[in-house]
Amino acid sequence: MRNLHCALYALATIFCLTVLWRDASAADALPSWNDGPAKQAILSFVAATTDHASPRYVPPEDRIATFDQDGTLWVSHPLYTQAMFALDRVHELAPKHPEWKKKEPFKAVLAGDRAAMAKFSEGDWAEIIAATHAGMSTEDFLAIVKQWLATARHPRFQRPYTDLVYQPMLEVMDYLRANGFRTYIVTGGGQEFVRVYGDRVYGVPPEQVVGSSIATKYEIRDGRPVLMREPKIFFIDDHAGKAIGINLFIGKRPYAAFGNSGGDREMLEWTGAGDGSRLMMLVLHDDAEREYAYGPANGLPDTKVGTFSQSLMDEATQRGWTVISMKTDWKQIFPSDAMRD
Amino acid sequence: MRNLHCALYALATIFCLTVLWRDASAADALPSWNDGPAKQAILSFVAATTDHASPRYVPPEDRIATFDQDGTLWVSHPLYTQAMFALDRVHELAPKHPEWKKKEPFKAVLAGDRAAMAKFSEGDWAEIIAATHAGMSTEDFLAIVKQWLATARHPRFQRPYTDLVYQPMLEVMDYLRANGFRTYIVTGGGQEFVRVYGDRVYGVPPEQVVGSSIATKYEIRDGRPVLMREPKIFFIDDHAGKAIGINLFIGKRPYAAFGNSGGDREMLEWTGAGDGSRLMMLVLHDDAEREYAYGPANGLPDTKVGTFSQSLMDEATQRGWTVISMKTDWKQIFPSDAMRD
Numbered sequence: 001m002r003n004l005h006c007a008l009y010a011l012a013t014i015f016c017l018t019v020l021w022r023d024a025s026a027a028d029a030l031p032s033w034n035d036g037p038a039k040q041a042i043l044s045f046v047a048a049t050t051d052h053a054s055p056r057y058v059p060p061e062d063r064i065a066t067f068d069q070d071g072t073l074w075v076s077h078p079l080y081t082q083a084m085f086a087l088d089r090v091h092e093l094a095p096k097h098p099e100w101k102k103k104e105p106f107k108a109v110l111a112g113d114r115a116a117m118a119k120f121s122e123g124d125w126a127e128i129i130a131a132t133h134a135g136m137s138t139e140d141f142l143a144i145v146k147q148w149l150a151t152a153r154h155p156r157f158q159r160p161y162t163d164l165v166y167q168p169m170l171e172v173m174d175y176l177r178a179n180g181f182r183t184y185i186v187t188g189g190g191q192e193f194v195r196v197y198g199d200r201v202y203g204v205p206p207e208q209v210v211g212s213s214i215a216t217k218y219e220i221r222d223g224r225p226v227l228m229r230e231p232k233i234f235f236i237d238d239h240a241g242k243a244i245g246i247n248l249f250i251g252k253r254p255y256a257a258f259g260n261s262g263g264d265r266e267m268l269e270w271t272g273a274g275d276g277s278r279l280m281m282l283v284l285h286d287d288a289e290r291e292y293a294y295g296p297a298n299g300l301p302d303t304k305v306g307t308f309s310q311s312l313m314d315e316a317t318q319r320g321w322t323v324i325s326m327k328t329d330w331k332q333i334f335p336s337d338a339m340r341d
Numbered sequence: 342m343r344n345l346h347c348a349l350y351a352l353a354t355i356f357c358l359t360v361l362w363r364d365a366s367a368a369d370a371l372p373s374w375n376d377g378p379a380k381q382a383i384l385s386f387v388a389a390t391t392d393h394a395s396p397r398y399v400p401p402e403d404r405i406a407t408f409d410q411d412g413t414l415w416v417s418h419p420l421y422t423q424a425m426f427a428l429d430r431v432h433e434l435a436p437k438h439p440e441w442k443k444k445e446p447f448k449a450v451l452a453g454d455r456a457a458m459a460k461f462s463e464g465d466w467a468e469i470i471a472a473t474h475a476g477m478s479t480e481d482f483l484a485i486v487k488q489w490l491a492t493a494r495h496p497r498f499q500r501p502y503t504d505l506v507y508q509p510m511l512e513v514m515d516y517l518r519a520n521g522f523r524t525y526i527v528t529g530g531g532q533e534f535v536r537v538y539g540d541r542v543y544g545v546p547p548e549q550v551v552g553s554s555i556a557t558k559y560e561i562r563d564g565r566p567v568l569m570r571e572p573k574i575f576f577i578d579d580h581a582g583k584a585i586g587i588n589l590f591i592g593k594r595p596y597a598a599f600g601n602s603g604g605d606r607e608m609l610e611w612t613g614a615g616d617g618s619r620l621m622m623l624v625l626h627d628d629a630e631r632e633y634a635y636g637p638a639n640g641l642p643d644t645k646v647g648t649f650s651q652s653l654m655d656e657a658t659q660r661g662w663t664v665i666s667m668k669t670d671w672k673q674i675f676p677s678d679a680m681r682d
Contacts, residue, residue, distance in 0.1 A: 251548055252546075
């Protein structure tokens with residue numbers, strides 16, 4: 001008898017929830033998006049992949065969506081946030097490294113020489129990363145990043161970096177999750193760096209953050225095992241590395257992928273090469289007033305961050321990827337902004 | 342009004358399910374385990390970590406359990422299954438490599454020289470892995486493994502390898518999942534190899550398989566991206582690599598870890614170094630009749646596979662890890678076996 005009662009209550013609940021669910025779906029799940037092809041592409045994709053009757057239905061266990069971070073989920077201008085962190089760390093560590101005053105690239109950082117810093121090579125950055133991101137345990141690194149995020153401010157917006165996430169993209173992540181998708185971050189940035197705030201800021205738990213990493217070494221210290229961060233690159237999760245990283249960490253091909261630069265090209269190609277319905281989107285930074293406008297696709301000079309080249313735009317057109325215009329598709333940029341129709 | 346009805350039905354459902362749940366828990370979740378300290382350790386751990394009122398309660402998102410595969414979830418004697426696969430592949434590929442007839446280690450494999458094979462160095466095995474596991478796309482590799490698993494038979498048991506999984510361990514995985522844990526495989530074996538059957542055999546999806554891997558290269562072939570497997574080791578997920586791999590792929594410390602050999606030592610140390618309730622278990626192969634007995638902890642000669650050394654046994658005793666005796670703790674070894682009290 002108890003089982004029967006349970007079954008009846010459960011049925012009633014399911015019926016009720018189904019009705020409420022439809023009501024919720026009918027309401028706008030993407031309030032800070034203007035109507036247009038970008039918003040429509042997201043809604044159509046979700047409708048097709050979650051409808052049991054659709055030939056493009058995707059079972060829940062395969063509903064994977066991947067998101068680049070810098071320039072796709074949060075501001076990456078004038079420098080990647082993690083580069084800002086590294087530069088601040090150089091200043092903080094300088095008293096322990098008197099030799100840096102005379103040694104590049106540290107000398108330029110300590111002198112605040114922006115012209116020199118703008119010309120830093122990948123080798124210069126690798127040296128800075130090694131000096132600022134290694135030599136401590138994984139636990140200590142998490143604490144250092146957490147502390148920095150709590151106090152650092154973006155030079156233009158004068159707000160914590162974690163406030164400078166794109167409200168429309170947060171809505172897409174929520175909407176996909178509400179429809180049974182798991183949202184992964186697939187970033188060229190540091191995996192351990194993003195894991196510090198991924199859950200709080202994006203609702204993405206550590207096991208769903210794929211990123212670049214340095215080698216770690218297992219050691220027993222005071223009878224307790226620690227993983228020490230070594231000044232040695234282990235994996236670069238960018239360009240082809242994003243497709244490789246997705247296969248390595250997830251082992252399933254995404255059904256949706258979101259990027260904003262050449263570093264995301266292979267992730268979108270890899271996603272689009274799957275069968276059925278796939279959603280590939282690129283955020284175009286064309287809003288100098290509310291955020292930034294940069295890159296050749298805007299007819300503007302190339303930059304070191306988030307380059308949206310003409311060749312990427314051509315590939316998007318050819319392959320049917322959807323370009324999101326921040327200026328025309330988004331009513332609102334940051335969570336704290338007012339809406340603008 | 343509709344919302345109120347829904348809420349009432351939902352409450353009734355939750356109440357009913359809670360009662361049913363307790364009834365189910367009271368039934369034996371581990372039927373092929375004999376009563377004893379090993380079974381008790383599992384039950385106590387789950388009770389403590391899932392009881393909201395317990396100081397050792399673990400929220401569902403942190404309920405991670407990691408399992409070694411070879412010797413912990415399935416038979417790894419007389420050779421690792423993946424080594425059997427590699428040897429079969431050497432025979433299959435031999436017609437394309439006439440030079441192998443005169444070149445070690447391939448010559449010994451083709452001649453079926455078991456004495457020589459037993460003495461293969463790690464370098465010999467690396468050469469065999471490179472020749473048999475690389476040079477194809479990731480998709481082609483999955484198809485090759487799938488085909489092999491369908492036809493290959495274990496030399497002693499004359500059954501498919503995927504039949505030779507340990508029924509008591511399947512029950513532990515099910516029991517943990519039923520209590521909100523996510524079960525990960527953390528194997529020294531190949532990540533892509535295990536992903537082929539992990540879901541079907543263990544209920545573990547690809548994204549929860551952490552293992553050793555070779556490098557892959559992103560290429561466009563016939564306009565379509567592929568990941569080509571390269572003859573180059575990328576990551577060895579064994580010994581310290583298991584702690585490193587857990588941090589890299591999961592980013593959370595497990596609450597439970599299961600192994601059977603020295604290769605699992607660091608995974609258990611890493612797990613045990615967390616606070617709260619942690620469960621560390623080691624399977625001892627001490628049942629020559631139903632499976633195998635080997636290794637110094639049994640007072641038997643060392644072997645190349647799944648070595649349970651005396652030093653591992655000493656560490657288990659010192660740190661309070663639980664040793665599972667296949668002979669006394671398990672009523673049944675394989676799913677197709679009869680129970681034996």
